[in-house]
Amino acid sequence: MHRLTEEERNGVYKAIFNRRDIRSFLTRPIPDEKLRNVLEAAHHAPSVGFMQPWNFILVKKEEMKKKLAKAVEKERRALSIHYEGTDREMKFLDLKIAGILEAPVTICVTCNPFSGGDHVLGRNSIPETDLMSVSCAIQNMWLAAYAEGLAMGWVSFYKKSDVRSILDIPYHIDPVALISIGYTDHYPERPLLEIHNWEKRRQLDRLIFENKWETKETGKMMDSEDFPLPHQNKC
Numbered sequence: 001m002h003r004l005t006e007e008e009r010n011g012v013y014k015a016i017f018n019r020r021d022i023r024s025f026l027t028r029p030i031p032d033e034k035l036r037n038v039l040e041a042a043h044h045a046p047s048v049g050f051m052q053p054w055n056f057i058l059v060k061k062e063e064m065k066k067k068l069a070k071a072v073e074k075e076r077r078a079l080s081i082h083y084e085g086t087d088r089e090m091k092f093l094d095l096k097i098a099g100i101l102e103a104p105v106t107i108c109v110t111c112n113p114f115s116g117g118d119h120v121l122g123r124n125s126i127p128e129t130d131l132m133s134v135s136c137a138i139q140n141m142w143l144a145a146y147a148e149g150l151a152m153g154w155v156s157f158y159k160k161s162d163v164r165s166i167l168d169i170p171y172h173i174d175p176v177a178l179i180s181i182g183y184t185d186h187y188p189e190r191p192l193l194e195i196h197n198w199e200k201r202r203q204l205d206r207l208i209f210e211n212k213w214e215t216k217e218t219g220k221m222m223d224s225e226d227f228p229l230p231h232q233n234k235c
């Protein structure tokens with residue numbers, strides 16, 4: 001195993017802790033080499049049965065970005081209904097602005113459940129491990145973007161059917177994420193949703209259990225106490 005120097009180790013943690021989801025971008029283009037590095041990082045993610053279910057559609061044309069942005073805005077408006085009349089309504093409408101139009105590149109990361117053939121080691125037991133693999137690739141992109149001095153935002157407000165038809169994606173391929181990448185001059189120190197008092201990071205200690213599922217107070221409505229354990233659920 002290759003050991004990291006202390007400086008390298010600190011670098012890894014720095015990227016993990018300082019990486020942020022970014023919503024506003026400069027239109028300045030990204031050098032091809034940096035974009036390539038981000039994609040190489042994605043492609044070196046772990047994947048179930050080494051199936052590598054990802055593809056990356058690089059969207060740079062203004063006309064295509066406009067179409068994607070429209071689909072996202074439509075979904076954002078639809079979702080805002082859930083917050084109508086609540087104190088979260090205005091926050092939601094202000095906050096969730098996708099950077100698709102500003103960022104020089106939007107990458108649609110897709111999942112091909114058939115990329116490993118009929119039988120993929122591991123995926124046969126848990127089918128969604130293909131999506132989990134794509135999520136690992138996206139997290140690698142996020143960290144690599146940070147290392148490259150780039151900002152990245154993950155957009156998931158869209159109907160898959162809209163994105164499929166805009167980007168000509170076949171029905172068996174899952175458009176998992178729209179990723180905006182570019183430079184920014186707004187790199188927040190904390191998650192935007194935390195800064196805007198939408199949600200805050202929970203205490204790690206409350207999330208760590210020993211030996212068995214525990215009923216710790218999480219301060220959330222859907223606490224484990226509200227749900228019976230499987231062996232208690234005898235009706």
Ligand SMILES: Cc1cc2nc3c(=O)[nH]c(=O)nc-3n(C[C@H](O)[C@H](O)[C@H](O)COP(=O)(O)O)c2cc1C
Pocket residue numbers: 019020021022096097154155156157190191192193
């Ligand atoms: C699966 C996934 C989907 C997400 N979708 C969206 C999205 O549609 N819109 C958005 O503004 N942020 C989205 N985000 C970003 C999260 O809001 C963000 O990661 C979270 O608030 C924590 O902030 P941080 O990434 O800066 O630490 C998504 C993140 C993940 C992991």
